[in-house]
Amino acid sequence: MPLSIGILLFPRMTQLDATGPYEVFSRVPGAAVHLVAEHAGPVRTEHGLTVIAEHDFASAPHLDVLCVPGGPGVDDALERGPLLDFVQERGAAARWVTSVCTGSLILGAAGLLRGRRATTHWLSLDLLARCGATAVEARVVRDGPVITGGGVTAGIDFALEVAAEIAGRDAAERIQLIIEYAPDPPLDAGTPRRARPEITASLRAGRSELHARRAERIDRAFAQR
Numbered sequence: 001m002p003l004s005i006g007i008l009l010f011p012r013m014t015q016l017d018a019t020g021p022y023e024v025f026s027r028v029p030g031a032a033v034h035l036v037a038e039h040a041g042p043v044r045t046e047h048g049l050t051v052i053a054e055h056d057f058a059s060a061p062h063l064d065v066l067c068v069p070g071g072p073g074v075d076d077a078l079e080r081g082p083l084l085d086f087v088q089e090r091g092a093a094a095r096w097v098t099s100v101c102t103g104s105l106i107l108g109a110a111g112l113l114r115g116r117r118a119t120t121h122w123l124s125l126d127l128l129a130r131c132g133a134t135a136v137e138a139r140v141v142r143d144g145p146v147i148t149g150g151g152v153t154a155g156i157d158f159a160l161e162v163a164a165e166i167a168g169r170d171a172a173e174r175i176q177l178i179i180e181y182a183p184d185p186p187l188d189a190g191t192p193r194r195a196r197p198e199i200t201a202s203l204r205a206g207r208s209e210l211h212a213r214r215a216e217r218i219d220r221a222f223a224q225r
Helices: 015-025 081-093 103-109 122-131 154-167 169-178 197-206 208-223
Strands: 003-008 031-036 041-044 050-053 065-068 096-100 140-143 146-149
Touching (some): 015 096, 015 154, 031 050, 065 103, 096 103, 122 208, 140 154
Parallel strands (some): 003 031, 065 096
Antiparallel strands (some): 041 050, 140 146
């Protein structure tokens, strides 16, 4: 029976949070990848790219791996009872519970990060404590069956680590080679430690109101779990 991997979709998610891992997971030998949303059909992502969900929550098959992406749509997702119910139920039954970027906030709001180490996008790291988690600034963090990835592009690193866990190092290295994943960016501003301070400060200032609203939503959602 194929290993079943489910990637959760929701409106205004960041597409690379889902499609980066999908590119890796779809190449794992013996794995079947399923795209799942509250309603089957097209899901419009953050910047307009539309992804098709094959399954709604009721029709989704058993999932050995649950993967939750992040993005601006996380804020509304935190207010959606059926989505958090699905994540809580399927996460409890999965062999691996995983997320990319701010998808970890959904895991946290569903009660799946209590007492665990986890990571997320650097702008939201401090919010993990509201879910009972210990925040770790890293590309990938593993704590038992829970594997979380940092912001956006970290989803590929994360997926390769999951692939190595599922199918072994040789298989993961073959996947890395065939997709030619060898990052060599032309700029060196990919983390707050490396970016110029004024760039980091401007991003924090521009997201301050969103950050505060997200914190309130996490508190409300987590209190109900």
